[in-house]
Amino acid sequence: MAELKRWDQLSRGGTVAPADVAQPTTGDWRTSGKPTLDYGRCVNCLLCWIYCPDSAIVLDGTTLSGIDHDYCKGCELCVEVCPTGAIAMVAEEAL
Amino acid sequence: MTATLQEHPVLLTGGEAVAHAMRQLDPDVVPVYPITPQTPIIQTFSKMAADGEANTVIVNVESEHSAMSAAIGSALAGARTITATSSQGLALMAEVVYIAASMRAPVVMAVGNRALSGPINIHCDHSDSMLVRDSGVVQLFAENAQEAYDLMVMAPRIAEHPDVSLPVFVCQDGFTITHAAEPVTLLPDEAVRAFAGAYPADRSVLDAGHPLTHGPFAMPDYYFELRRQQTAALLAAHDVHVDVSVEFERLSGRCLAPYEAYRLDAAERAIVVLGSSAGTVKDVVDALRADGEHVGLLKIRSFRPFPAEALRHLLGDLHEVIVLDRADSPGGAPPLGADVAFALHGYATPVRSHVYGLGGRDLHPEAVRDVFLGCAPHYLGVRGDECLV
Amino acid sequence: MSRLKTLVRNQHGVQPLRGGHALCQGCGIPMVVRTVLSTIDRPTVVVNATGCLEVATTRFPTTAWNVPWLHVAFENAAAVASGVDAAQQALRRRHALPAGEEVAVVVFAGDGGTYDIGLQALSGALERGHRFLFVCYDNEAYMNTGVQRSGATPFGASTTTSPSGLESFGKAQQRKDMTAIAVAHHVPYVAQAASTFWDDLSRKVERAAAADGPAFLNVLTDCPLGWGHEPRLSARVLNAAVDTRFWPLYEVVDGKYRLTYRPQKPEPIENWLGLQARFAHLLAGDNGRLVEDIQRVVDADWDDLVARCASPRP
Numbered sequence: 071m072a073e074l075k076r077w078d079q080l081s082r083g084g085t086v087a088p089a090d091v092a093q094p095t096t097g098d099w100r101t102s103g104k105p106t107l108d109y110g111r112c113v114n115c116l117l118c119w120i121y122c123p124d125s126a127i128v129l130d131g132t133t134l135s136g137i138d139h140d141y142c143k144g145c146e147l148c149v150e151v152c153p154t155g156a157i158a159m160v161a162e163e164a165l
Numbered sequence: 166m167t168a169t170l171q172e173h174p175v176l177l178t179g180g181e182a183v184a185h186a187m188r189q190l191d192p193d194v195v196p197v198y199p200i201t202p203q204t205p206i207i208q209t210f211s212k213m214a215a216d217g218e219a220n221t222v223i224v225n226v227e228s229e230h231s232a233m234s235a236a237i238g239s240a241l242a243g244a245r246t247i248t249a250t251s252s253q254g255l256a257l258m259a260e261v262v263y264i265a266a267s268m269r270a271p272v273v274m275a276v277g278n279r280a281l282s283g284p285i286n287i288h289c290d291h292s293d294s295m296l297v298r299d300s301g302v303v304q305l306f307a308e309n310a311q312e313a314y315d316l317m318v319m320a321p322r323i324a325e326h327p328d329v330s331l332p333v334f335v336c337q338d339g340f341t342i343t344h345a346a347e348p349v350t351l352l353p354d355e356a357v358r359a360f361a362g363a364y365p366a367d368r369s370v371l372d373a374g375h376p377l378t379h380g381p382f383a384m385p386d387y388y389f390e391l392r393r394q395q396t397a398a399l400l401a402a403h404d405v406h407v408d409v410s411v412e413f414e415r416l417s418g419r420c421l422a423p424y425e426a427y428r429l430d431a432a433e434r435a436i437v438v439l440g441s442s443a444g445t446v447k448d449v450v451d452a453l454r455a456d457g458e459h460v461g462l463l464k465i466r467s468f469r470p471f472p473a474e475a476l477r478h479l480l481g482d483l484h485e486v487i488v489l490d491r492a493d494s495p496g497g498a499p500p501l502g503a504d505v506a507f508a509l510h511g512y513a514t515p516v517r518s519h520v521y522g523l524g525g526r527d528l529h530p531e532a533v534r535d536v537f538l539g540c541a542p543h544y545l546g547v548r549g550d551e552c553l554v
Numbered sequence: 555m556s557r558l559k560t561l562v563r564n565q566h567g568v569q570p571l572r573g574g575h576a577l578c579q580g581c582g583i584p585m586v587v588r589t590v591l592s593t594i595d596r597p598t599v600v601v602n603a604t605g606c607l608e609v610a611t612t613r614f615p616t617t618a619w620n621v622p623w624l625h626v627a628f629e630n631a632a633a634v635a636s637g638v639d640a641a642q643q644a645l646r647r648r649h650a651l652p653a654g655e656e657v658a659v660v661v662f663a664g665d666g667g668t669y670d671i672g673l674q675a676l677s678g679a680l681e682r683g684h685r686f687l688f689v690c691y692d693n694e695a696y697m698n699t700g701v702q703r704s705g706a707t708p709f710g711a712s713t714t715t716s717p718s719g720l721e722s723f724g725k726a727q728q729r730k731d732m733t734a735i736a737v738a739h740h741v742p743y744v745a746q747a748a749s750t751f752w753d754d755l756s757r758k759v760e761r762a763a764a765a766d767g768p769a770f771l772n773v774l775t776d777c778p779l780g781w782g783h784e785p786r787l788s789a790r791v792l793n794a795a796v797d798t799r800f801w802p803l804y805e806v807v808d809g810k811y812r813l814t815y816r817p818q819k820p821e822p823i824e825n826w827l828g829l830q831a832r833f834a835h836l837l838a839g840d841n842g843r844l845v846e847d848i849q850r851v852v853d854a855d856w857d858d859l860v861a862r863c864a865s866p867r868p
Contacts, residue, residue, distance in 0.1 A: 074386060074387070075390070075615070076390065077389075077390035077391070077393040077394045077397070078394065078397070080387075080390060080391060080394050080615075082269050082330060082394075082398075083267065083268045083269035083330075083379065083395075084267070084380075084381050084383065084387075084391045084394075084614055084615075085368075085377045085378060085379050085381075086377065086378040086381060086612070086614065086615055086616065086617040087375070087376070087377055087378075088376060088378070088572070088617050088618075088619060088620050091615055091616050091617065092574075093572060093573060093574020093575070093616055093618065094574050094616060095574065096573065096574055096575075096576070099579060115558070116558035116559065116562065117558070119558065119562070120558055120561070120585060120588065120589065120752050121585055121750075121788070121789075122584075123577060123578075123579075123580060123581045123582075123583070123584040123585065124573040124574075124575070124577075124584070125569045125571060125572050125573045125584070125588070126573050129562060131562075132559040132562045132563065138573060140573070140574075141573030141574055142573075143578075143579040143580075144579060145579040145580030145785040145786060146580075146785065146786035147580055147785065147786050147788060147789075149786065150786040150787065150789065151789055193641060193644035193645060193648070194637065194640045194641050194644050196633075196636070196637055196640065220644075220647065220648065221644070222640045222641075222643050222644040222647075224636055224637070224640045224682065225682070226633060226636065226678055226682075227674060227675070227677065227678030227681070228674060228675075228678070230629070230630060230633070230675075231630060231633035231636070231674070231675050231678055232633075234626055234627070234630035234633035234634045234636075234637065234675065235633045235634065235636045235637030235640065236637060237624075237626050237634060237637060238601065238624070238626070238633070238634035238635060238636065238637025238638040238639075238640075238641065239637035239638065239640055239641040239644075240637075240641075241624060241638075242599075242637070242638045242641035242642060242645070243641065243645065243650075244640070244641035244644050244645055246637070246641075260627060261626065261627060261630065264626055264627060268624075268626070369622075370599045370622040370623075370624055370638060371597075371599060371622070371638070371641070371642055371645075371651065371657045372622065373597030373598065373599070373621065373622055373657060375622075376619065376620055376621050376622045376623070377622060377623070378612050378617035378619050378623045378624075379622075379623065379624040379625070380612075380624050380625035380626055381612045381613070381614035381615075381617070381625075382608065382609045382612050382613050382614065382625075383613075383614040384613065384614075387614045387615065391614070
């Protein structure tokens with residue numbers, strides 16, 4: 071967690087510029103494994119991309135290139151909507 | 166209507182005078198909702214705009230709450246924004262007034278001070294301004310139509326100053342000033358335009374290239390610091406007001422500083438007051454001085470930020486300071502009285518407090534005389550409360 | 555699936571809403587936001603009413619928004635948007651804005667900030683004809699504050715302020731027809747949509763964003779917590795909402811009604827109720843009459859809607 075700022079270090083009106091802040095990670099919300107992509111089955115339909123509430127489906131242009139596990143909360147919507155079963159929940163790595 | 170109204174006084178009500186100031190300022194957006202006694206302001210201004218004398222987008226919103234809300238959206242989009250309200254309208258928008266201050270939206274608002282319900286009453290007192298006393302906005306009080314005009318001309322320069330960037334309310338007594346015609350000297354249109362300049366907005370929600378999030382959600386770890394920063398801006402408004410008033414005096418010959426000291430030289434007792442009653446007090450001061458009484462007046466123009474330092478300097482060695490509040494805080498100290506007493510904490514000067522004029526009850530010179538001479542009840546002129554000598 | 559690729563390209567490499575926000579696992583709202591914002595291919599400013607979306611995405615000093623965004627209060631998003639629109643008109647008139655496309659003004663508000671506390675400001679903004687798109691993410695209750703009933707909560711739903719119990723079957727009132735209220739303001743474009751019907755929603759956003767005046771989208775959006783279903787089942791639940799005709803998908807263009815989705819085989823309302831814990835009590839015990847009442851209202855409303863679609867513009 072970043073150090074807390076003094077009042078005279080804050081932006082006017084408490085505005086926040088997205089470029090100035092890194093978002094807190096939410097990957098630790100997952101409790102039932104992490105979604106993992108099978109590129110062999112993926113047909114780049116992009117349904118997982120539009121469904122993901124956490125904008126965690128990573129694209130290279132319009133091609134799926136991965137899942138951002140720093141933000142994925144493990145809701146499994148991507149698993150459910152994928153028409154080819156290309157996403158599966160896999161156990162998290164042991165701590 | 167325009168070319169002849171320059172440099173010699175014309176007969177205008179306070180409402181009309183403020184409308185002229187708005188015409189000359191030519192704001193980008195005016196979101197507004199009607200309420201007595203502010204209506205002459207928006208009606209006069211609407212006609213001016215309809216005749217092409219102002220190039221303003223007027224938004225006839227469906228409530229005062231929406232007026233201040235639209236004003237925030239407009240001001241944060243880089244548009245010079247002015248609105249007006251009174252009484253229940255100010256009460257309804259009170260939530261948004263606090264937010265406008267916290268979002269640092271430099272909205273200018275004309276307030277026709279009117280009593281808060283209940284009972285419902287359309288006449289003057291200061292309870293509406295006092296309802297948002299703690300909101301963090303600048304509140305300036307005019308003594309007469311001329312001051313209302315002058316303060317409105319000055320207001321955008323104070324509101325939009327980068328050190329401030331806060332709402333500024335220009336308050337004038339409802340009916341007493343808004344509806345009473347007085348001689349008012351207007352500045353030439355070009356002089357006002359040059360004085361006000363352009364709104365120096367350094368950010369805009371219309372600037373997609375520099376996206377900003379406005380109006381955050383703050384937890385206990387940051388709320389206090391965000392409010393503290395906002396308070397610093399309100400305090401900074403004092404010096405900005407002084408600077409702007411110096412510049413305005415060079416332009417107009419009239420001084421609209423945060424306060425006016427009237428015959429305080431060698432005064433033993435002084436009244437502190439806001440608004441049009443200062444005129445009544447001045448008359449009584451003159452009469453009593455002629456009788457050899459050492460009395461004076463400190464008229465506060467900037468109620469927020471409160472000029473505590475100047476007040477201590479001017480009143481700190483008087484025998485008695487008497488505060489007249491046109492608003493009450495039942496069960497506690499009246500607002501202006503509380504500020505004066507707090508400012509004089511540690512000084513030997515006793516502070517006496519009276520409440521007058523609620524719901525448009527006139528303040529008569531005789532009552533002011535009684536106040537100076539020490540025989541007046543706490544609530545001035547209320548039937549049933551007589552001074553028991 | 556080329557529309558989704560278009561939505562991706564419209565983002566120009568920058569997600570309008572990024573991860574790291576605190577919306578629930580499987581929340582239905584981001585899908586609406588991302589579909590709307592990536593359909594509109596021009597600069598956009600978002601005005602957000604108080605609620606789940608606003609609170610969860612902007613805890614100071616973070617933000618999930620890569621677009622200009624403002625939040626003022628709960629009930630006034632439409633009024634704030636009116637001010638932004640007025641400013642744009644005024645500044646454009648004075649040639650004080652850089653030349654280029656008009657910035658789209660988009661409001662996101664929940665059903666509370668639309669149907670109830672937000673109704674006045676919305677009505678005023680619609681009547682005045684401001685150029686803005688108001689998107690209601692309708693999850694049918696005050697979810698952010700703990701699932702309290704709103705004017706959008708359906709008849710019979712159990713919420714924390716209309717709980718089902720020994721003496722109560724949940725909300726005793728029919729919900730408002732907010733879409734019809736918007737239509738009554740004679741604005742250029744009004745539509746009813748659902749979050750997981752992203753293609754239908756995106757087409758509606760396109761038409762809404764091109765409207766010469768106000769546009770209103772009422773988007774049924776699931777709340778796994780408040781509705782009581784597994785987060786992963788959003789599509790199944792919303793399919794049921796639409797296929798049972800509980801939530802018809804239609805648009806009203808300059809007053810002319812058009813259905814945009816007609817269920818091939820209308821399903822019984824139990825198929826919608828049975829997927830959510832908030833209706834579970836209706837399917838238990840002796841509440842059969844209530845379910846019939848719900849079915850009756852759904853059927854009547856559907857017939858009414860179909861009739862409006864068939865008739866010429868009034």
